[in-house]
Amino acid sequence: METAHAAVTTTRLKDYLPPAYLVDSVTLDVDIHDGVTTVTSELALRRNPDAVISDSMMFNGEGLTLRSLALDGKVLEEADYHYENGELTLSRLPEQATLVSVVDIEPEKNTALEGLYMSNGMYCTQCEAQGFRHITFFPDRPDVLSRFRTTVRADKKKYPLLLSNGNPVEQGEEDGRHWVTWEDPFPKPCYLFALVAGDLACLEDTFTTVSGREVALRLYAEHRDLDKLDHAMESLKHAMRWDEETYGREYDLDIYMIVAVSHFNMGAMENKGLNIFNTSCVLAHPATTTDAGFQRVESVVAHEYFHNWSGNRVTCRDWFQLSLKEGFTVFRDQMFSADMNSAAVQRVGDVDFLVNHQFPEDQGPMAHPVRPSEYQKIDNFYTLTIYEKGAEIVRMQYHLLGAEQFRKATDLYFERFDGQAVTCDDFVDCMAEVSGMDMAQFRRWYSQAGTPILSVEAEQEGDDYSLTFRQHTPPTPGQADKEPLVIPVRLALLDKNGAPVALDQDGLRETVLILDQQAQSFHFPVSESVTPSLLRGFSAPVVLEFDYRPDQLATLLAHDTDGYCRWSAAQRLYFAALDRLVRGQGNADEEAVRLAPVLEQVIDRAGEDPAQAALLLTLPTEVALGDRHSPLDPSGIHMAHQNLKQALGKVLQSQWLSLSENLLATELQMDGVAMGRRQLRNLALDYLAAGGHHEAARIAVELFELPLCMSEELGALRVLVHHRLPGAEQALQQFARKWKDEALVMDQWFSVQASAPGEMTIDTVERLLAHPAFDWKVPNRVRAVLGALAGSNPSAFNTDKGYKVFTSALATVDELNPQIAARIANAAARLHRLEPSRQQVFRGLLKSVSEKASPNLREVLARILAE
Structure with missing residues (x-):
């Protein structure tokens, strides 16, 4: 059995070479038995005419127990191949050959959630970026596209549902076991392979394409969650129609499937015809899902569907080109969401996320180009730069060309490269060819890291x-x-x-x-x-x-028709006041009085678009404020933020009270206006509590006791807990009793507590990590606590105890799931901006973790710790 980690090496874009051999077809037989799964793979190899002539080929394979290997029917002995450090090398290969391997794997022990693993009694896969090598031997790289025929075998009673990519073509039963064969007619890289075996409920529907074909739509989840799939189904149908109308892209298989999985490192995965989703991105019900959760489901369902063309039919040549599919598809899902909802609110939300999350990444030790030049672990490059900044680069091309020419360019892109693995340059070439523009200088956006500063006079x-x-x-x-x-x-x-x-x-x-x-x-x-x-x-x-002068910002905020510019003006006003408080140059009450007139204008117009009003009235976060100050003093930032929020809560007390009471709905609606009204009401209640109004606790308790939906219930709980109001502890206990069997709701329960501002929260985090309902093996639960602490609660995180709790937890996660550990570690990227005393403590703890870290985590920490 080959068990060692593959050697950690640096992969460089300039060293790219095409594979020596292509794999025209793959025939897989996955025989699932509890404890051991046997995978038989038959690869049809053909020498690559575009590669340097060679009779050797390397196949990736990690953690596989090799039972047999045969080339063109001849069983190979150990002397006929070389298998070491996750790489199987064969030499003296003919022009064409058939390689058959039989291996055993142990999905039940796979806590890294790469390849084939178990989640709540169900077998499932995650193969992007390099998970397929944990299933069988294969050249695990995106430029090897193959047609897959997959047979899945398992116990029929325990696993009545057997799924894989493509269309089902054969099935049978034998001795209490059954099998189903799936055939995908479209060539795809192995990272798009998917397999599911389990006992799941199914929501079925159909979609008729623009050409008249009927596509079966099937969404799968645990039986108890069947009633939470309707919103995802409607979102899917809207996305399918939108992609036909906006990009001329029709779905190409007879069936489209989504499976909800509770143990999942990412949000979702666009596996061809069989999308595997984190439950948080597909399950939605008003009683258990917030309005933001509903919007996220709509966006992610659309995103993964759009990948069918921008990622699957046309894929990336190598992982350096990851943004080719991800940046383009994020742009597509943002435009879809803008068409489905308020375009102004959608754009501000996208920019808010970019500015407050991607910009810091681009300005710190984790900065890298949208098309990186090198990497050690590609899993660490599924970053906001690749996704969000990549989307902005596509958006700029959209505006440079205009909607009509951009559509012609994307038509050319899809038609020219259908069934191929290509590069970011190929995408830009289509833009240049259609528009006649010289895009040479524009390409620097892909190769140059960092956020440009644009100064204007x-x-x-x-x-x-x-x-x-x-x-x-x-x-x-x-x-x-x-x-x-x-x-x-x-x-x-x-x-x-x-x-x-x-x-x-x-x-x-x-x-x-x-x-x-x-x-x-x-x-x-x-x-x-x-x-x-x-x-x-x-x-x-x-x-x-x-x-900008204050009166100019007031003009923009009051009158500009551009939603982004209104929001930006509000942010500038807030930041100016907060910066003065941080520097000790202002008084919070005076700053609030100065802000009140322009905010009153926003409140007066709130009925026009409640969601936009809520965005304009929301203070920048403590994290965003801290990013403007160096060295970073988290305590001073926290005090300035809390004081201004308290002062605004007092000076606009009557308005917050009015909004808290008058926006109360008597029946549930799930349209954009109703969601906006709930968002604005929760914000008003938060300000009311910050200002110390005596009615805040009563209103919050009443809203918590008789909510119309989870947005109201969770919003009230957050106000009670974050402001430590009377009834908070009772509400937490009541919430946990009520929702103890709803994992996604309990994630929110953990997150609300871990994100409560103040140093004392770190003691709460320690208790949460020891709570019986906390599971280190579930990424959603880990993110709910550690992600909330490190990503949105700087006043608790940036303490000696906070650093100790975080680094200790980071080491524990790394032993189970290196991908999740590496992603959580990114929260330490502000290390170099901390005050010297804090920096010294945190740096020492991170170094200790790094010494025993996985390759994933070690790469991230090395960049953060670099002097």
């Missing part, structure tokens, strides 16, 4: 109003020197009443400026005093520096 001279732009990208690890990027800047100029003025003689009211130099100036025939509305729609992922 305005000058008025008579009838000439000018804007001068200067772009600068700070150094990042491994990239000291940066070149100018192509940055599209959408803008309008607003008069004193907030109306856009003419920008030229033809009366143009909005334009897009293309920046491609380090410094550029633009002139407009404007004589009156104006407020520039810059980067409308967040037209490029940059940090915008412009010295």
Whole structure:
């Protein structure tokens, strides 16, 4: 049995070589028995005409017990091959050959959740990025595309459902066992392979494609969760229709399946025809799922469906091109969600997430290009840079070309590369070919790490109003020197009443400026005093520096028609007040009084779009505030944030009380307006509690006791717990008794407690990690506690005890699931910005963990600990 870890090496983009042999077809037989599963694999090999001529081929295989190996019917002896460190090498191969291997694996012991493993009595797989090598021998790389024929065998009573990719073509029974053969007619890389064996309930429906074909839709979950699949089914049908209408992409198989799995490292996986989902991304019911959860299910279901073309039919040549499929598909699911809901709210939500999560990644030790140049463990590069920044790069191309030409370019992309593994350059080539644009400089977005800083200065001279732009990208690890990027800047100029003025003689009211130099100036025939509305729609992922006056920000917030610019203006006002408090230059009560008039205007208009109003009224997080200050003083940040929130709670007390009481609904609705009203009501109640209003606890308890849905119940619980109001402990106990059998709801129970601000929460986290319902093997539960602590609770995390609890837990997780440990460790990336005393303590603890860490975790910690 080969058990050692594959040697940790650095893989570099510049060293890419095509595989020596291709695998035209794969015939798999997966014979499942409790304890041991036997996998028989037949690979049809053919020399790759595009590769350097070689008669040797390497096949990946980790943790496999090899029972037999045969080439063209001849059983191979140990002297005929070399198997070491997860690699099987065969030499003297002919032009074509058939390789048959028989191996044993132990899915029940697979806590890393890569390859074939068990989740709540069900067998399932996760093969992206490199999980297939834990199932059988294969050249585990995305540029080897094969047609799969898979037979799954198992005990019929225990595992009545046997699924794999493609369409079912044969089935049978024998001696209490049964088998089903699935055939996928489309060539795919092995990372898209999927298999499920279990006892699951099924929600069935159909979808008729634009060409008239009827597709069977089947969503699977545990029997107790069958009533939580309706929203996902409706979301799937909406996504299928949207992709036909927007991109001309029709589904290509006879059946489309989704399976909900509770043990899953990611959100979901786009396996061809058989998507495997984390339960949190597919199960939804008003009683157990928040409004945000409903929206996430809609988005993720659409995302994985859209991958059928942008990822499956056209896939990435190598893992350096990961954003080719992920960035493009995130952009597609964002546009879908904008069409399904409020476009303004969707865009602000996307930007808020990018700015407060991806930007810090891009500005710290974990910074890397959207197309990295090297990696040690590709699992560590499923990052926000790849996904979210990658989506923004696609969005810029969409706006540079315009909707019509972008559609022509994507049509060309899908048609030209159908059934192939390609690169980010191939995608951009299609944009350039259709538009006629020179995209050479634009490609730097893929290879250059870091967030560009765009500084803008305005000058008025008579009838000439000018804007001068200067772009600068700070150094990042491994990239000291940066070149100018192509940055599209959408803008309008607003008069004193907030109306856009003419920008030229033809009366143009909005334009897009293309920046491609380090410094550029633009002139407009404007004589009156104006407020520039810059980067409308967040037209490029940059940090915008412009010295807005308070009255200009008030104008943008009150009158701008662009949702992003309104939100950005509100954030600037909040940050200015908070920065003064952090530096000890202001008084929280005075800052609140200064902010109150513009916030009152937002509240007065809240009925127009409650969800947008909630976004505009929400303070930046403590994490976001801390990212603006170096060295980072978490205690000072926490105090400034709490004081301003308290002061706003008091100065606008009557408004918060009114919103808390008047937005109460008497019957449940799940449309966007109703969701927005609940979001705004929860926010108002939070401010009311922060201000110490005597009615806050009563309202929160009443809402908790008689909620219409989980958004109300959880919102009330959060207010009670985070503000330590009377009734909080009783509510926590009541919530746990009520929902003890609902894993996803209990994840929220854990998260609410771990995210409560204040140093004392670290003691709560210790108790939660020892709680009988906490399971180190369930990624969702681990993220609910450690993710909430390290990612959103800096005042508890950044203490000596916080660091000790976190690093101890990190080591425990790493022993079971290195992928999850490495992702959680990213929360330590702000190490270099901490005060020296905190940094010294945390650095020492991280070094101790690193010494015994898995390759996944060690790579992440090495980058964080680098001096």
